[in-house]
Amino acid sequence: MRTAYRTETVRAAEAALMAELPEGALMRRAAAGLAAACAGLLPRVYGSRVVVLAGSGDNGGDALYAGARLARRGAGVTALLLGSPGEDGRPKAHRAALAALRAAGGADRPASAVAGDPAAALAGADLVLDGVTGIGGRGGLRPEAAALARAARASGAALVAVDLPSGVDADTGTVDGEAVRADVTVTFGAYKPGLLIDPARAYAGALRLVDIGLTPPAGEVAAEALQHADVAALLPHPAAESDKYRRGVVGVVAGSARYPGAAVLCVSGALRGGAGAVRYAGPAGEAVLARHPETLVHPGGPAEAGRVQSWVIGPGLGDTPGVEAVLASDVPVLVDADGLRLLDPAAVRARPAPTLLTPHAGEAAALLGRPREDVEAGRLSAARELAAAYGATVLLKGSTTVVASPDPKDPVRVNPTGTPWLATAGTGDVLSGLAGSLLAAGLAPRDAASVAAYLHGLAARRASHGAPVAAYDVAEALSGAWRDVTED
Ligand SMILES: NC(=O)C1=CN([C@@H]2O[C@H](COP(=O)(O)OP(=O)(O)OC[C@H]3O[C@@H](n4cnc5c(N)ncnc54)[C@H](OP(=O)(O)O)[C@@H]3O)[C@@H](O)[C@H]2O)[C@@H](O)CC1
Ligand SMILES: Nc1ncnc2c1ncn2[C@@H]1O[C@H](COP(=O)(O)OP(=O)(O)O)[C@@H](O)[C@H]1O
Numbered sequence: 001m002r003t004a005y006r007t008e009t010v011r012a013a014e015a016a017l018m019a020e021l022p023e024g025a026l027m028r029r030a031a032a033g034l035a036a037a038c039a040g041l042l043p044r045v046y047g048s049r050v051v052v053l054a055g056s057g058d059n060g061g062d063a064l065y066a067g068a069r070l071a072r073r074g075a076g077v078t079a080l081l082l083g084s085p086g087e088d089g090r091p092k093a094h095r096a097a098l099a100a101l102r103a104a105g106g107a108d109r110p111a112s113a114v115a116g117d118p119a120a121a122l123a124g125a126d127l128v129l130d131g132v133t134g135i136g137g138r139g140g141l142r143p144e145a146a147a148l149a150r151a152a153r154a155s156g157a158a159l160v161a162v163d164l165p166s167g168v169d170a171d172t173g174t175v176d177g178e179a180v181r182a183d184v185t186v187t188f189g190a191y192k193p194g195l196l197i198d199p200a201r202a203y204a205g206a207l208r209l210v211d212i213g214l215t216p217p218a219g220e221v222a223a224e225a226l227q228h229a230d231v232a233a234l235l236p237h238p239a240a241e242s243d244k245y246r247r248g249v250v251g252v253v254a255g256s257a258r259y260p261g262a263a264v265l266c267v268s269g270a271l272r273g274g275a276g277a278v279r280y281a282g283p284a285g286e287a288v289l290a291r292h293p294e295t296l297v298h299p300g301g302p303a304e305a306g307r308v309q310s311w312v313i314g315p316g317l318g319d320t321p322g323v324e325a326v327l328a329s330d331v332p333v334l335v336d337a338d339g340l341r342l343l344d345p346a347a348v349r350a351r352p353a354p355t356l357l358t359p360h361a362g363e364a365a366a367l368l369g370r371p372r373e374d375v376e377a378g379r380l381s382a383a384r385e386l387a388a389a390y391g392a393t394v395l396l397k398g399s400t401t402v403v404a405s406p407d408p409k410d411p412v413r414v415n416p417t418g419t420p421w422l423a424t425a426g427t428g429d430v431l432s433g434l435a436g437s438l439l440a441a442g443l444a445p446r447d448a449a450s451v452a453a454y455l456h457g458l459a460a461r462r463a464s465h466g467a468p469v470a471a472y473d474v475a476e477a478l479s480g481a482w483r484d485v486t487e488d
């Protein structure tokens with residue numbers, strides 16, 4: 001499990017550790033890890049050209065110390081100082097780190113001296129270190145830093161963010177203005193939620209974690225991302241004495257005369273999610289049977305379909321009734337797509353069994369009564385708010401899929417798999433069938449949602465290999481994704 005902690009947690013853990021260590025020890029550890037990561041990105045350190053963008057805080061200190069280490073190994077290092085002016089009129093900078101850089105032969109200039117032509121200041125650089133702001137930054141980059149960040153991006157140099165890409169919000173993943181677009185982010189002690197959640201995640205590039213001995217309390221994880229082993233441990237496995245009913249039956253209420261394909265896709269996901277059988281209740285039975293003859297098809301509504309261990313309702317449903325009947329059941333229910341329209345929070349809250357909602361940003365925005373852009377800019381808080389309002393687990397789909405449970409003490413789960421090629425019609429139907437099937441197989445809603453998102457994203461990558469995919473390709477790749485995870 002990859003775990004992420006909020007800034008206040010990281011700072012508290014840092015303070016506790018600093019009390020036990022000689023002054024400056026933590027920063028030296030951070031800088032040593034950072035310099036080693038930079039050296040690994042350069043063909044050779046000796047003779048390479050490194051530019052350090054250094055803010056006035058400890059983030060700038062880390063970058064300057066790392067610059068000093070690279071300078072001692074023969075790199076030509078220049079620091080551009082971005083801090084606001086001190087009493088002497090020069091930009092403020094971490095004093096000891098700047099002294100170390102100078103002692104190692106590095107040069108420094110106020111960033112204002114290159115403001116007229118930032119591109120020239122960065123021309124010829126092999127590597128740029130972004131030490132403008134870390135966890136102490138507030139809001140997007142100021143204009144001087146933004147101009148240098150753009151020039152760094154355009155220069156073709158490897159751009160390494162120190163702790164965080166400057167300009168992103170560490171705790172929420174929001175980006176309020178301009179931010180550094182890094183190739184690699186070297187973060188210290190612990191991941192921060194913003195490194196895992198879009199839009200900020202897209203600015204971070206590849207992530208490297210440097211161990212500096214920090215141990216934030218396990219009870220204070222703010223966000224977590226499953227990895228193969230976590231998913232393998234959560235997946236259902238049939239035992240020797242299993243039969244199809246003991247493995248769980250998932251009921252699917254999806255599709256309509258207008259959208260029969262949604263039913264087919266939802267069932268295709270459900271058949272590959274570990275339940276022993278899939279019951280389909282709705283008007284698209286013929287289309288479902290044509291593709292999936294193993295489905296137990298019931299032409300009537302869900303009330304007449306027989307016993308199930310979970311329901312999935314919503315994909316392609318149109319105005320077909322059924323949501324009330326399903327919500328009245330005493331088994332876990334997943335509500336997606338059309339099922340989410342006009343969903344009554346009180347009815348969901350009153351359910352005796354868990355509910356899982358799987359909106360995309362537009363559906364979440366409608367449920368929250370605010371613009372879609374707000375949800376996309378603040379995925380973590382949107383998912384949490386919805387989970388609280390409905391007393392339900394929420395899987396918010398999109399470029400970063402986020403799973404929030406109704407208990408605010410549970411960390412949000414952030415899905416690390418997937419590809420933008422998934423943004424194609426019908427893939428959400430496959431996902432809801434898959435997650436519903438995992439619910440029927442006995443997984444808790446948070447686990448069913450995050451495991452489904454993980455496998456779905458992995459299947460999409462397998463099916464895509466960099467080319468467009470259709471929703472059905474994703475469904476067909478699910479078994480391979482399952483095998484990837486369990487055979488690792
Ligand atoms: N925690 C740990 O365990 C460890 C932490 N360590 C490191 O410490 C870092 C945190 O350092 P920190 O607290 O000094 O804050 P930091 O991120 O340097 O920024 C502060 C300065 O930035 C400026 N500024 C603010 N907003 C801005 C903007 N929008 N655009 C431009 N500038 C802006 C503002 O300065 P001003 O220019 O206003 O004087 C402010 O004073 C952390 O990320 C990690 O790298 C490691 O050394 C070891 C272990
Ligand atoms: N930019 C993106 N990057 C990665 N995955 C995405 C992106 N946009 C959408 N997705 C994923 O694609 C799927 C689309 O689901 P959904 O919006 O419900 O589509 P549909 O209703 O057509 O099935 C979800 O799994 C979602 O997380």
Ligand SMILES: [K+]
Nearest residue numbers: 133162164166
């Ligand atoms: K930074």
